[in-house]
Amino acid sequence: MLKNLFKRGADASVAAKAELTICAPLSGRIVPIGEVEDPVFAQCMVGDGIAVVPASDCVVAPVSGTLTHLFPTGHAAGITTPEGLEVLVHVGLDTVELKGEGFTLLAQQGQQVERGTPLIQLDLPRLQQTARSLQTPVIITNMDKVDHLEKAAGEVAAGDWVMKVRMKQGD
Amino acid sequence: MVEKTIQVQAESGLHARPASLLVREAGQFQSQLTLTKNGKSVDLKSILGVMSLAVSKGDEVTIRAEGVDEAEAVERLAAMCEQFAE
Numbered sequence: 671m672l673k674n675l676f677k678r679g680a681d682a683s684v685a686a687k688a689e690l691t692i693c694a695p696l697s698g699r700i701v702p703i704g705e706v707e708d709p710v711f712a713q714c715m716v717g718d719g720i721a722v723v724p725a726s727d728c729v730v731a732p733v734s735g736t737l738t739h740l741f742p743t744g745h746a747a748g749i750t751t752p753e754g755l756e757v758l759v760h761v762g763l764d765t766v767e768l769k770g771e772g773f774t775l776l777a778q779q780g781q782q783v784e785r786g787t788p789l790i791q792l793d794l795p796r797l798q799q800t801a802r803s804l805q806t807p808v809i810i811t812n813m814d815k816v817d818h819l820e821k822a823a824g825e826v827a828a829g830d831w832v833m834k835v836r837m838k839q840g841d
Numbered sequence: 842m843v844e845k846t847i848q849v850q851a852e853s854g855l856h857a858r859p860a861s862l863l864v865r866e867a868g869q870f871q872s873q874l875t876l877t878k879n880g881k882s883v884d885l886k887s888i889l890g891v892m893s894l895a896v897s898k899g900d901e902v903t904i905r906a907e908g909v910d911e912a913e914a915v916e917r918l919a920a921m922c923e924q925f926a927e
Binding site for chain 1: 858861865887889
């Protein structure tokens with residue numbers, strides 16, 4: 671009987687280590703995080719991840735979970751997954767300075783979202799004029815929960831995988 | 842428990858850059874740390890948490906610490922918040 675208990679424990683830990691896939695919030699070209707034109711992101715101070723140069727104009731949820739954070743100016747969104755992973759999408763660099771111009775919110779902070787749920791509508795022609803850069807970092811902000819991270823490269827369509835995450839075992 | 846209320850001076854509030862600096866500093870302390878604005882409290886060791894408060898320039902926030910290094914934590918983090926002036 672004890673043996674069975676142990677066996678069940680082992681199965682549970684395998685399940686806890688399941689991979690989580692993070693999808694592209696936009697279509698476009700992937701830029702390695704180290705090449706992002708802002709040291710806060712390039713030096714992984716916010717966390718690790720990738721960036722996308724937007725070729726589409728609707729930001730969708732990269733993972734399913736709670737929309738923990740949707741900045742009122744519409745340039746950043748953060749989602750916490752049921753596993754406890756925090757994923758931040760930051761549209762463009764220094765875009766907090768645009769004070770919301772060129773961004774339309776399509777969701778509300780605190781709501782549940784599914785992967786692919788539209789979050790922010792972008793006025794791309796306008797932002798291409800006003801934003802210093804449109805490189806859009808997609809970042810895991812609590813890397814302490816991550817055991818292994820695999821990243822995609824090249825061109826992606828919104829919804830394609832960009833990162834595969836293996837979580838550390840829960841405590 | 843130690844707490845201190847300060848006014849944020851950073852031009853863009855506690856967004857990506859200042860938030861990540863603050864959270865990284867917070868991670869050095871063992872104490873439980875929270876940041877409160879308008880009655881809403883978040884974990885000061887979570888970037889997403891801090892950013893979700895959408896702290897703007899001029900907002901008053903309270904830093905609260907509970908643990909072995911609470912006094913030092915509040916002092917250092919409050920000083921950081923007051924210094925940000927991008």
